[in-house]
Amino acid sequence: MKKEDTVKLISAEGFEFIIDKNAAMVSQTIRNMLTSPGGFAETEHREVTFPEISTPILEKICQYFYWSLQYASGKETEFYIEPELTLELMMAANYLHT
Amino acid sequence: MGDQSLFAELGELESPLVRLCIEKATQSGDAVETWRRQRRTLERLPPQLAGSLLHRLHRRRLLYPSLLEVFKYSVERIDLSGENSVDAEWMAYLGAFQYLHSLNISDCHRINSSALWALSGMKYLKEVDISRCSKVDDAGIKHLLSIQTIEVLCISETSVSTAGVTLLSSLKKLSKLDLGGLFITDTALASLQVLKKLRHLDIWGSDISNEGASILVNFPNLTFLNLAWTKVTILPNVSSIACLNMSDCTIQSMFKGEGNKARLSKLLLAGALFKDIANAFLYFDSNSLSFLDLSNSSLHDLSFLSILHALEYLDLSGNLIGDDSVKYIASAGANLKTLNLSNTRVTSAGVAVLVGHVLKLETISLDSTATDDLAISYIGMIPSLKAVSMKRTHVRGVIQQNGGDAECVLSLTALENLKQLEKLNLEETPLKDEAIIPITNLKQLTHLSLRSSFLTDASLHHLSSIPNLINLSIQDAILTNAGIDSFNPPLSLQVLDLSGDWLLTKDALLLFVQRHSDIEVRHAHVTTFQYDNGDTKYHLPLQTSMRTSQQRRFSSSPLKSKMAAIIDQRLKYSRAELLSMQFASMSAAPFGEPPTSPK
Numbered sequence: 001m002k003k004e005d006t007v008k009l010i011s012a013e014g015f016e017f018i019i020d021k022n023a024a025m026v027s028q029t030i031r032n033m034l035t036s037p038g039g040f041a042e043t044e045h046r047e048v049t050f051p052e053i054s055t056p057i058l059e060k061i062c063q064y065f066y067w068s069l070q071y072a073s074g075k076e077t078e079f080y081i082e083p084e085l086t087l088e089l090m091m092a093a094n095y096l097h098t
Numbered sequence: 099m100g101d102q103s104l105f106a107e108l109g110e111l112e113s114p115l116v117r118l119c120i121e122k123a124t125q126s127g128d129a130v131e132t133w134r135r136q137r138r139t140l141e142r143l144p145p146q147l148a149g150s151l152l153h154r155l156h157r158r159r160l161l162y163p164s165l166l167e168v169f170k171y172s173v174e175r176i177d178l179s180g181e182n183s184v185d186a187e188w189m190a191y192l193g194a195f196q197y198l199h200s201l202n203i204s205d206c207h208r209i210n211s212s213a214l215w216a217l218s219g220m221k222y223l224k225e226v227d228i229s230r231c232s233k234v235d236d237a238g239i240k241h242l243l244s245i246q247t248i249e250v251l252c253i254s255e256t257s258v259s260t261a262g263v264t265l266l267s268s269l270k271k272l273s274k275l276d277l278g279g280l281f282i283t284d285t286a287l288a289s290l291q292v293l294k295k296l297r298h299l300d301i302w303g304s305d306i307s308n309e310g311a312s313i314l315v316n317f318p319n320l321t322f323l324n325l326a327w328t329k330v331t332i333l334p335n336v337s338s339i340a341c342l343n344m345s346d347c348t349i350q351s352m353f354k355g356e357g358n359k360a361r362l363s364k365l366l367l368a369g370a371l372f373k374d375i376a377n378a379f380l381y382f383d384s385n386s387l388s389f390l391d392l393s394n395s396s397l398h399d400l401s402f403l404s405i406l407h408a409l410e411y412l413d414l415s416g417n418l419i420g421d422d423s424v425k426y427i428a429s430a431g432a433n434l435k436t437l438n439l440s441n442t443r444v445t446s447a448g449v450a451v452l453v454g455h456v457l458k459l460e461t462i463s464l465d466s467t468a469t470d471d472l473a474i475s476y477i478g479m480i481p482s483l484k485a486v487s488m489k490r491t492h493v494r495g496v497i498q499q500n501g502g503d504a505e506c507v508l509s510l511t512a513l514e515n516l517k518q519l520e521k522l523n524l525e526e527t528p529l530k531d532e533a534i535i536p537i538t539n540l541k542q543l544t545h546l547s548l549r550s551s552f553l554t555d556a557s558l559h560h561l562s563s564i565p566n567l568i569n570l571s572i573q574d575a576i577l578t579n580a581g582i583d584s585f586n587p588p589l590s591l592q593v594l595d596l597s598g599d600w601l602l603t604k605d606a607l608l609l610f611v612q613r614h615s616d617i618e619v620r621h622a623h624v625t626t627f628q629y630d631n632g633d634t635k636y637h638l639p640l641q642t643s644m645r646t647s648q649q650r651r652f653s654s655s656p657l658k659s660k661m662a663a664i665i666d667q668r669l670k671y672s673r674a675e676l677l678s679m680q681f682a683s684m685s686a687a688p689f690g691e692p693p694t695s696p697k
Binding site: 068 | 144
């Protein structure tokens with residue numbers, strides 16, 4: 001993957017997830033941050049930090065992004081969510097508008 | 099992915115992943131156990147997510163009193179209306195909610211006055227709805243008085259008396275007060291005068307008289323007033339009122355008196371008896387009157403309509419008015435969007451008078467009138483129409499041409515001019531298959547209702563070509579199993595009502611249901627789904643009961659349509675789940691029917 005096509009998402013503990021830009025833009029919030037003309041630091045460095053989202057949750061979110069792209073292109077599978085993660089994942093999804 | 103009905107429920111949530119998470123979290127009692135002890139996360143839940151989670155648990159019958167505790171820091175609005183298991187124990191937990199500002203426990207029949215004690219002293223509670231909790235009396239009101247933040251209070255059809263209502267004068271922030279169906283007298287209104295912020299007052303079905311009504315001028319902010327079913331005959335000039343309901347009253351005069359003219363936008367006078375209809379509309383400013391309901395009010399002369407130029411909704415059903423009155427409707431028709439002339443003496447000639455004068459008309463009802471196919475041709479000349487109802491009229495679907503060989507023209511072709519037509523109701527008109535054919539050209543049609551014993555499978559076949567049909571009803575027809583088998587419904591179809599189609603057998607219907615699991619089929623053979631729910635939290639809903647100590651004024655209140663005496667248990671399951679249960683429990687018989695062996 002070329003650097004211009006990727007985005008870095010950083011969790012509360014400092015873990016960095018480098019994912020495809022299209023995947024990240026499944027999140028309306030991230031899409032706005034990256035495409036807005038307002039001159040966000042995020043747009044320039046293509047890095048977004050989420051001090052409120054823990055690493056396992058952010059990892060699951062990234063999995064969801066890829067699953068969502070896959071689903072939209074016709075491969076209809078089930079997205080499994082571990083029961084203990086549901087609440088935190090829900091809050092992160094709400095924040096990210098995914 | 100998922101089911102249409104699931105997404106309809108959670109429609110307010112725009113985010114798909116949030117929906118998936120809530121679905122997973124509320125899948126079963128075990129799922130709930132995995133997260134109910136995640137205290138710190140639960141405390142951080144934003145209010146609308148917490149609310150969605152709580153109400154989803156409730157709809158899935160997974161909510162019980164001690165589970166409420168996990169939401170006590172996050173939930174702000176709760177609606178448990180109609181839930182018969184809600185009692186003092188539930189209230190005890192709800193009373194501990196820190197930030198609750200809206201509570202709806204209407205139709206919760208176990209709630210009594212002492213259960214309300216648990217709510218005393220709540221700091222942020224603004225809206226309380228305990229309508230139809232018939233066990234709540236004046237003692238219950240005393241507990242509510244300690245909640246000084248209350249702005250909206252609904253206690254209609256409870257057992258509160260005039261004495262209890264008098265106490266409400268201490269809730270200074272009250273802006274909406276629903277006291278419908280209570281036996282309160284003028285003294286109650288007198289004591290409520292101090293509530294200067296009151297905007298909305300419902301005192302329908304009470305013992306208020308003209309004397310009490312005269313006090314109403316002392317409420318400076320009153321915009322909504324409901325005096326239906328009272329003895330009030332004279333309404334003084336309460337100039338702040340914008341919406342007035344005096345249905346089923348005998349009206350001598352309205353708004354006669356000194357001061358500014360009231361600027362009314364909505365007037366409900368269904369079933370009213372007028373002493374002087376010509377002057378009834380003179381004393382207020384009718385330039386903004388957009389909604390007028392005069393159904394069943396023994397009207398003869400509609401000349402007063404000509405001054406009402408802003409009318410958008412007009413209901414004149416059930417009055418003895420004929421074609422000569424239609425010119426007055428036409429004169430007020432410039433902004434008219436909805437017109438109800440059912441059960442009147444209007445004929446096709448009357449409909450002709452409307453053409454050209456109602457350029458914004460979207461909905462028209464001519465049910466149970468002596469109109470016929472000629473009226474359909476006039477209706478075809480009102481291109482703004484989106485919904486047409488002509489139940490029980492003399493429509494036959496054909497017009498005999500004059501002279502010589504009886505050449506028939508299909509009358510419904512006139513409807514093809516209505517490019518925006520979405521809903522068409524022609525129930526109880528003797529239509530035949532050929533007459534239906536023009537309907538197939540109505541590409542925007544979403545709802546179609548037919549009920550005629552002449553309709554055969556041919557009609558079903560014709561109608562399958564309407565691309566956007568959502569709701570199709572062909573009742574009392576002679577449809578056969580073969581017709582149902584070969585029916586290819588449009589992709590958008592969600593409901594197929596075949597009630598009264600007596601030739602259809604249960605097997606054929608079940609086969610259809612199996613093949614088209616996303617369509618809801620209605621027929622006597624396809625009744626309630628069997629659900630095997632071992633959940634002890636399931637309670638049979640109780641019927642609304644009459645009070646024993648005091649006779650309730652109305653065995654069925656005017657607002658009965660709002661009361662759901664039976665909760666449709668099917669609502670808690672998605673359609674796919676219901677079907678899997680239906681076919682899984684083949685040994686269990688549906689309600690009231692002996693088990694039939696599968697063919």
